[in-house]
Amino acid sequence: MTTDLQARITALTERLHHLNYQYYQRDISEIPDQEFDQLLAELAELEKQHPELAHPNSPTQRVGGTITKQFPTAAHRYPMLSLGNTYSEADLREFDERVQKGLEGADYAYVCELKFDGVAMSLTYEAGQLTQGVTRGDGTRGDVVTSSVRTIKNLPLHLRTAGPAQPPEFEVRGEIFMPLPVFAELNAEREENGEALLANPRNAASGALKLQDSALVAARRLRFYAYSFLMPGRSSLPTHSASLEALSAWGLPVSDTWRRCGSIAEVLDFVHEWDKKRFTLPVATDGIVIKIDDFRQQELLGYTAKSPRWAIAYKYPAEAGRTRLRDVQYQVGRTGAVTPVALLDPVPLAGTVVKRASMHNANQIAALDIRLNDMVFVEKGGEIIPKITGVDFTARPEDSQPIVYPTACPACNTPLIRPEGEAHFRCPNDRGCPPQRKAKLEHYVSRKALNIDGLGAETVGRFFDLGLVTDAASLYDLPAKAEELAQLDRMGEKSVQRLLAGLEQSKLVPFDQVLFGLGIRYVGETVAEKLANHYRTMEALMVATATELAAVPEVGGVIAESAAAWFQEPQNQELVARLRAAGVQLELTGEAPQAMSNRLEGLTFVLSGVFELHSRDELQALIEAHGGKITGSISKKLSYLVAGDKMGPAKREKATGFKVPIISEAELLAMLPAGPEATSAPAETADAAEDSAPSASNPTPIQGTGTQTSLF
Template sequence: MSQDIQDRILKLTTELNEYNYQYYVLANSVVSDFDFDKKLKELEALENEYPEFRDPNSPTLKVGGDITSKFNTVAHRWPMLSLSNTYNEQELRDFDERVQKAIGHPVDYVCELKFDGLSISITFENGKLARAITRGDGTQGDEVTNNVKTIRSIPHQLKEGTAYPASFDIRGEIFMHKSAFLRLNKEREDNGEQTYANPRNFASGTIKLQDSGEVAKRPLDCFLYFLYTENRNKLFATHWDSLQAVKEWGFPVCDETKLCTSIDEVLNFVHYWDIQRHQLTYDIDGIVIKVNEYAYQEELGFTAKSPRWATSFKFKAERVETILNSISYQIGRTGAVTPVANLQPVLLAGTTVKRATLHNANEITRLDLHTGDTVFVEKGGEIIPKIIAANPEKRPASAKTILYPATCPECGTTLIRHDGEAVHYCPNEDGCRPQIVGKMQHFIGRKMMDIQGLGKETIDAFYRLGLIRRISDLYSLATRQDELVNLERFGQKSIENMIAGLEKSKEKPFEKVLFALGIRHVGETVAKKLALHFKSLEHLKNASIEDIANVQDAGIRIAESVYEYLHQEAHLAELDKLAQYGLNFAIEEKELLLAGESLSGKTFLISGVFADFSREELGALIESHGGKMLSSISAKLNYLVAGDKMGPSKLVKAEKLKVPIISDQDLLKMINQN
């Protein structure tokens, strides 16, 4: 029986890890969310009942959930120094000559890919992950342990039977695979959220999120490449030996690392990867070269900033010249206008490039672009082509300066530009085709209403035929089946599937509906936080900008966008229609099983960030002991539970109304004392 259980746990663990790899690294979804979650719950239940069979790298351990108000600053046991850089072959040969002169003879080198990510130092105590610290200033960094624990490739517990030291640090690089970066950036763009320039920035921004549950949703990966421990030389004679050992202990070590016996071998490795780097699933920007023997490393020593026994060769970004044929303008579902350069096709980094992003009007002005310009193109972050500069010496005499349009290229409406933002917007959201179609396409998406049988192409076709003009029109299709069946490419079965999908979508919870509406700046996470906080659309409509801004992860820009959306007559009329069709605009109230009545008759409001609890956890705790949550400060409020970063205006209002301000610990005392 126990062997069957162990085999089942192993099978589920292997399957789920493979699904994660396919989805996060290869951007290939091979299993439905439902089936994945079902298997994950089964594995979690088995592991809870039989913890002795849990894999240290189990996917159930990578879900995060802890929230911190700030990161602790922790000193590195061994400084995290930077490496000196070289950019040509002669500089590498000069490095080799200095090493040989100091040592007295040729030495072996270990060549490693230089990953373009975020440096991390991870401490293990007795085989268990104890803490993880960013580089910081080299002597101290931020402790991001909970976030690093969500990275699927990093073990929490080392393999049994391996001879690792009782205490050690291992250094590495956290990164994001190219396919995952493109997928997530596209999702952010679709949600009207700020996109990242390259995978490194995305990885760096992710590891600094305060909610590790959100970190877990973003696919980070890691390679580890250097071991620090007391008396390391007694364990290993060389860096190469230590890499083989840490791989056996269960750490992710890059397979492309190579041991070289001469500088010529090193240069061959450099030249090979300068070409082949574009075939990798992740970004590298060079090669790191380290003296292999630890004894020689100690003899060579350090400068004030970097080790003398290591250097890095930085690749030059591949750049090509081509002709700028024209600039077109894409209108997103939020109205954002994005200029795109249409180029004469050119081969760059192994792919043919026809278009390049220009981001906004400022970029066109900065580059001083003219029609017919010869431009230099690079791949930003090795993924997205971008124009670096124009070559004025090759500019045609008849070339004219490219001026950003004042009106929407789609509908002719005058464009607007909000203070502090670089992007222009078309405000005609109810009359601009790309915005209308884009909002409906967003609404039916898998993470939104997940309407089966209805695709983006069908939405576009229905709009062009005049069948739909707004989201609520989708739900009227059920009464127009006779009309639909006469359309080309739409059979009876496909129409039935579509209607069934629309009907099924009415079961989606409030948070999904709120996300699906496509309110500018409101992504999946913020929609969930707003739904949990306000409980219903009615409460959200009645909230002030300040109330909304104080919801965790919201902030003033999101609050203003939500408030503006919910105070426009056209939107309110559309929401009323959707409510009449049966969509959920409130969290289903479930019967609350009280843990006690110590807070009965008292009202509470939670504001700020807490080290030990999320706001949702505190709210659930209050309600489970008979208390009632309010969404704003008023004379009806009995207590304001305040954490870090609470808005100053809320504090002033509470003090003016003489509302008692308590901490989360004060709240726990109230519960326990009563």
């Protein structure tokens, strides 16, 4: 019986994988949708009854359903760094001359690929099965989002056996993106519902991958293109173009827009061809990546201090349009900043129709001398965000009048202020201005703050409009309104239960995230963490003076003044008291970290580059555990610059100019007391240290020229 069930599950799994490949890779529908759905439903039912027989990469995983309260992180075997870029064709010719010189006249070819505007992703396949998906993160570690990646329909969970022999384990780099029609459809739906519009497809794709519920990720209809193949040791594939063909043969989606070019003239032809043609694609693009095709020639050319000598990215200049400015709308943000938005006659631009554009602030309006009814030039920054860049003065009407910036808040009519040295006018009515209050609530529930499951920005904004919530503390009164919430459109009992569970879970969020979630001006994630670690409790933090706050590392005078003023306000003190009564974490739990020694007391350090034995976070923890301090800038007061591999030349030059000693990781460790604790990371980072240490299972990339090969 079990053998028959296993055979049926395996047969259904293989059949559905094949049908998915045919549909999403080759645009072939072998069977009607209804028949496909019946097969999928049968497999889902069998897996439900016999979960122990389900395949790890079952096609049923594509519909989502996994709930992830947090994403673990993983170290990249090969760091995911970035390419340098240029907007100049002359630079491309100079690049070609350097390649020719470096290869000493040998024949060579390039591969040109469109630079898709999405989220870089590292995928691991073992024995043909997808086992892990990791975001770029900081380049050395990223978030593990495997459950989200499995929902991407054109990404194979199980590879085909066609083409060259597959290694037992290898890595695929590529771009996850939201197709432009999906993005447009999603924004149209949000606009109809009165929700905030998504800024661009790249941000939409990134946000979708971080959704806690993989079923919601699946609903965003993301797609994937592969552009790089890596494996331990040396591959039998001699060229980048051969690796792209192999990936495609194995069933991975590789855009068919790439081309092998035998000269820089052919490269420039490719660049010119796609300058306009790229707007016909269903995915945002912003340039061309040009790479030497032969892997051995890549090894020969090697790297500069910051980038490979064998690759370069050409970025297309932003496309400009000309249209008439009809009106100006003023939007109020979380901090009270009043931002002007231009309302334009519709103009086609970079593949879309633009009706609105940023005008930045009053200074920019004055600098460009923009007036109502002017003919203005509009560009898309990064091919996504429209902005006014100039005025066609030859078409200015004779009776035109300068734009008069409002003196009162467009939302609450409070007189605006303009703090000295700032470009924005601001509404000071932060407790009574509706857009500010709503934005503060949206910030409090956001992923990097309280991260309340089931209560995103749109939902909490809707609750505010309905008068169900007024501030962060009032969110914890929602359980008493459960019946009322369940009666709202698009809510229902399950949504309410999820929301209430998310609220309860938010009471476990660490103090530093709560502090960040309060939205105190200038107090970002890093500053909130520093203040929380220094004061440990909200009580201690609230009574600190501005002078005392400014003494905390990385907390300057402006930040200190803003935080001290916030805590002195009676309304904010009341808010904190209500949060405490609700059970929110307002102190760090556990014992404060114990110092290992005072050997580095009075010394300040800057860390730069990639280190061999420890990650940057681990080295920072070691320095602080021995009494030292970390800073982000190089000055005459700096004690040491700790230089790792691939450190940029600018920092080295600046440190040399200030006569700051430059030391290696080994020299830093030699400054610490002798003993195992001296060169070990603190307990909470020991696992990360083990992951990043060189070992037999952590070899160099296939091209063999160092870790930067992983860029591509």
